[in-house]
Amino acid sequence: MLILSIETSCDETSAAVVKDGPSxxxxxxxxxxxxxxxxxxxxxxxxxxIVPELAARKHVExxxxxxxxxxxxxGVSFKDLSAVAITYGPGxxxxxxxxxxxxxxxxxxxxxxxxxxxxxxxxLYANFLNSPPSSPSLIKRGGNPNKVREEVSFPFISLLVxxxxxxxxxxxxxxxxxxxxxxxxDAAGEAFDKVARFLKLGxxxxxxxxxxxxxxxxxxxxxxxxxxxxxxxxSFSGIKTAVVNLVNKTKDQRPKTEDLVASFQQAIVDxxxxxxxxxxxxxxxxxxxxxGGVAANSCLREGMRAKAEEKGIELLVPSLILCTDNAAxxxxxxYYLLKEGKPSNFDLPAVASLRL
Ligand code: KG4
Ligand code: ZN
Numbered sequence: 001m002l003i004l005s006i007e008t009s010c011d012e013t014s015a016a017v018v019k020d021g022p023s024x025x026x027x028x029x030x031x032x033x034x035x036x037x038x039x040x041x042x043x044x045x046x047x048x049x050i051v052p053e054l055a056a057r058k059h060v061e062x063x064x065x066x067x068x069x070x071x072x073x074x075g076v077s078f079k080d081l082s083a084v085a086i087t088y089g090p091g092x093x094x095x096x097x098x099x100x101x102x103x104x105x106x107x108x109x110x111x112x113x114x115x116x117x118x119x120x121x122x123x124l125y126a127n128f129l130n131s132p133p134s135s136p137s138l139i140k141r142g143g144n145p146n147k148v149r150e151e152v153s154f155p156f157i158s159l160l161v162x163x164x165x166x167x168x169x170x171x172x173x174x175x176x177x178x179x180x181x182x183x184x185x186d187a188a189g190e191a192f193d194k195v196a197r198f199l200k201l202g203x204x205x206x207x208x209x210x211x212x213x214x215x216x217x218x219x220x221x222x223x224x225x226x227x228x229x230x231x232x233x234x235s236f237s238g239i240k241t242a243v244v245n246l247v248n249k250t251k252d253q254r255p256k257t258e259d260l261v262a263s264f265q266q267a268i269v270d271x272x273x274x275x276x277x278x279x280x281x282x283x284x285x286x287x288x289x290x291x292g293g294v295a296a297n298s299c300l301r302e303g304m305r306a307k308a309e310e311k312g313i314e315l316l317v318p319s320l321i322l323c324t325d326n327a328a329x330x331x332x333x334x335y336y337l338l339k340e341g342k343p344s345n346f347d348l349p350a351v352a353s354l355r356l
Pocket of ligand 2: 119162163292293324325
């Protein structure tokens with residue numbers, strides 16, 4: 001099966017070609033033949049955040065060349081395709097419509113199935129594409145960690161952390177989710193972005209804080225760890241406000257920015273790690289899978305790795321490029337939907353607030 005997948009839910013225009021590899025006793029491996037990502041981040045930077053109307057227009061400009069590049073670099077033509085997978089929500093409505101229209105046009109013209117994919121599920125399915133070379137269990141099982149990954153075994157806990165969502169999910173099977181907890185206010189990525197904006201560090205905040213925090217002392221300021229021992233929901237707006245209050249109160253002798261962001265980041269990571277590990281233990285899961293843009297955070301990756309190792313839990317972490325928005329992850333979810341015989345109708349609408 002050869003799937004063209006498209007992602008335009010936010011400010012990345014992406015197209016990928018994903019192919020199923022040989023079946024083993026562990027399942028089918030999925031191979032990424034191409035994964036082209038055109039980011040609008042430089043364009044939105046001057047506004048300090050994404051301007052939805054401009055994002056949609058940028059998608060219109062680049063969607064065709066991005067799809068062409070994905071097809072060319074995979075070395076395939078439209079007639080080789082088995083299906084077109086497309087993110088239909090959640091996301092910015094104007095942005096979603098651009099990708100959805102392109103996907104419908106190609107699927108209709110080639111008379112192949114259209115597969116609507118939930119963006120949140122797509123982030124989870126990045127874990128079905130590959131795993132970092134450091135994943136000992138994968139290497140033990142003889143997988144090629146750089147290219148393909150064998151089927152993940154259920155049940156597992158997924159920590160999905162992005163710009164719009166923070167969720168702990170018990171994944172019981174393909175498409176079978178139990179949301180154990182989610183954020184009551186800001187998403188983890190949103191907190192990074194807001195703190196960076198407040199400190200005038202630039203946009204998007206996550207990667208900037210990640211880098212700057214490496215120069216700082218994470219123990220310099222003791223921020224509270226909100227709700228750390230309390231269920232599986234999250235609340236991050238309090239830490240963000242604590243940063244703002246501290247800076248406003250200590251105007252002249254404000255702590256070093258590096259220490260400030262390192263301490264802020266550590267507080268968020270501590271809460272995420274603690275809850276993910278507790279969920280895995282309580283629900284008897286041997287695996288935790290990270291997903292979403294914030295899963296690219298080096299402190300979270302290292303913190304989760306260390307704690308998972310200590311507890312004997314397998315940790316799956318998508319490669320950096322598969323954590324943030326990309327079309328290959330959409331193809332991965334699309335592949336399983338196609339295999340289960342669940343294509344979409346051609347009147348599939350874009351759904352801005354689609355839930356898991
Ligand atoms: O998954 P994603 O690309 O888009 C959404 O679906 O939201 O996530 C984007 C979010 C942004 O808030 C960005 O600041 C954050 O992920 N992010 C990071 C890092 N890289 C991206 N946050 C912390 N550390 C990073 N290295
Ligand atoms: Zn995303």
